[in-house]
Amino acid sequence: MDALAGLLDGPRARGAFLLRSILNPPWSMRIEDEAPVTVVAVVRGHAWLIPDAAGPIRLGKGDVAIARGPDHYTVADDPGTPPTVIIHPGQICTTTDGADLSQAMDLGVRTWGNDPDGDTVMLTGTYETAGEISRRLLTALPPILVLPADSWQSHLIPLLREEIVKDDPGQEAVLDRLLDLLLIAVLRTWFAHPGNPAPDWYRARTDPVAGPALRLLENNPAHPWTIESLAREVGISRAALARRFTARVGEPPMTYLTHWRLSLAADLLLDNPDTTLESIAARVGYGTPFALSTAFKRVRGMSPQEYRRAHS
Numbered sequence: 001m002d003a004l005a006g007l008l009d010g011p012r013a014r015g016a017f018l019l020r021s022i023l024n025p026p027w028s029m030r031i032e033d034e035a036p037v038t039v040v041a042v043v044r045g046h047a048w049l050i051p052d053a054a055g056p057i058r059l060g061k062g063d064v065a066i067a068r069g070p071d072h073y074t075v076a077d078d079p080g081t082p083p084t085v086i087i088h089p090g091q092i093c094t095t096t097d098g099a100d101l102s103q104a105m106d107l108g109v110r111t112w113g114n115d116p117d118g119d120t121v122m123l124t125g126t127y128e129t130a131g132e133i134s135r136r137l138l139t140a141l142p143p144i145l146v147l148p149a150d151s152w153q154s155h156l157i158p159l160l161r162e163e164i165v166k167d168d169p170g171q172e173a174v175l176d177r178l179l180d181l182l183l184i185a186v187l188r189t190w191f192a193h194p195g196n197p198a199p200d201w202y203r204a205r206t207d208p209v210a211g212p213a214l215r216l217l218e219n220n221p222a223h224p225w226t227i228e229s230l231a232r233e234v235g236i237s238r239a240a241l242a243r244r245f246t247a248r249v250g251e252p253p254m255t256y257l258t259h260w261r262l263s264l265a266a267d268l269l270l271d272n273p274d275t276t277l278e279s280i281a282a283r284v285g286y287g288t289p290f291a292l293s294t295a296f297k298r299v300r301g302m303s304p305q306e307y308r309r310a311h312s
Contacts, residue, residue: 016125016126016127016128016175016176016179017035017091017124017125017126017128018110018123018124018125018126018164018175018179019110019111019112019123019124019164020110020111020112020121020122020123020124020161020164020165021111021112021113021120021121021122021123021124022107022111022112022113022114022115022116022117022118022120022121023077023113023114023115023118023119023120023121023122024114024115024117024118024119024120025077025078025081025119026077026078026081027076027077027081027084027085027114027120028074028075028076028077028078028081028082028083028084028085029074029075029076029083029084029085029086029087030072030074030083030085030086030087030096031067031072031073031074031075031087032072032086032087032088032089033069033087033088033089033090033091033126033128034069034070034072034089035069035070035089035126035127035128036068036069036070036127036128036129036138037066037067037068037069037126037127037138037183038066038067038069038124038125038126038127039064039065039066039123039124039125039126039179039182039183039186040059040064040065040066040067040075040122040123040124041062041063041064041065041122041123041124041157041160041182042059042060042061042062042063042064042120042121042122043061043062043121043122043123043157043158043161044061044119044120044121045061045118045119045120045121046058046059046060046061046120047059047075047076047077047120047122048075048076048077048078048079049065049067049073049074049075049144049146050073050074050075050076050079051071051073051143051144052071052072052073053071053143054143054144056079057144057146059146060148060149061149062148062149062150062157063146063147063148063149064146064147064157064182064186065144065145065146065147066141066144066145066146066147066183066186066187066190067143067144068138068141068142068143068144071143073144075122077120083096084096085101090128091126091128093105093112108165109165109166109167110164110165111165121161123157123160123161123164125160125175125179125182125183135263136199136201136259136263137187137199140197140198140199140202141187145190145196147186147189147190151189151193152185152186152189154182154185156178156181156182156185157182159178160175160178160179160182163175163178200248200249200250201214201249201250201256203248204245204248204249207244207248209234209236209240209241209244209245209248210244210245210248210249212233212234213230213233213234213241213245213253214249214256216230216233216234217230217253217256217257217260218260221257221260221261221264221283221284221285222282222283222284222285223285224285225253225254225257225285226254227241227242227253227254230253241253257285258295258299259299261284261285261286261295262284262295262296262299262300264283264284265280265281265284265286265292265296265304266296266300266307268280268283268284269304269307269308269311270308270311273308276289277289277292277293277304277305280292280304292304
């Protein structure tokens with residue numbers, strides 16, 4: 001599993017909030033849900049995305065935006081339209097005075113808005129929780145990124161538009177997977193653009209030395225890796241691997257492995273509260289629960305049990 005896949009693995013890819021919004025001007029929504037990741041795709045008309053700390057961004061038909069929480073922002077028909085709706089954590093929707101709007105603007109299955117024939121149609125997918133694996137990726141993203149319609153080709157948005165209004169058995173799982181695919185496709189396209197600042201560990205995947213080493217570490221975290229065994233697998237000397245990996249990724253191989261193992265452990269601690277520390281230690285490459293606890297507390301400042309209690 002690499003860090004991009006890790007963003008979508010475990011609880012973060014289950015039960016994501018998805019909604020189709022149909023709106024006629026004037027409309028303006030203040031987004032204060034503080035969700036770690038939200039994807040917005042415009043399928044008809046246009047919308048303005050207005051971050052608190054930056055200028056307004058116009059989204060046209062086919063454009064996709066990714067908003068990284070917990071920053072607040074506004075989505076509106078026009079930058080000058082004052083908000084009348086606030087989206088709170090948990091996707092609770094109210095007026096600016098606090099009156100509930102969940103029923104008043106209900107337009108059917110996963111559909112919401114002020115007019116069923118409105119000029120603007122948007123699809124919104126929100127990941128409401130984030131794990132430690134994804135944190136490395138999320139911190140590499142700007143607060144808002146936009147992928148214009150003319151910069152990529154994908155059938156995922158039309159497919160999501162069709163599926164989002166269905167109420168068939170297992171439909172939530174279908175929608176989760178479609179949202180996962182859309183997010184991965186957008187991030188891959190965005191990172192691949194030379195003008196966008198992809199993190200070192202992401203660009204290092206194309207390196208003939210660092211790339212194979214990264215994949216070995218990420219796909220086999222339970223293996224008892226040493227710099228010597230990793231160098232043998234890659235087919236290069238220990239010193240050469242250490243230099244090349246550190247230069248491309250930004251940290252030595254064994255440091256990267258430690259952080260990766262502890263990120264996996266942090267996610268597993270939250271994924272299932274009944275999972276034992278012994279089981280987690282074995283899955284992430286620590287011989288005993290004590291060894292995992294020691295490393296976890298040294299790096300994260302709290303024991304695994306304290307982490308589980310604090311984030312449950």
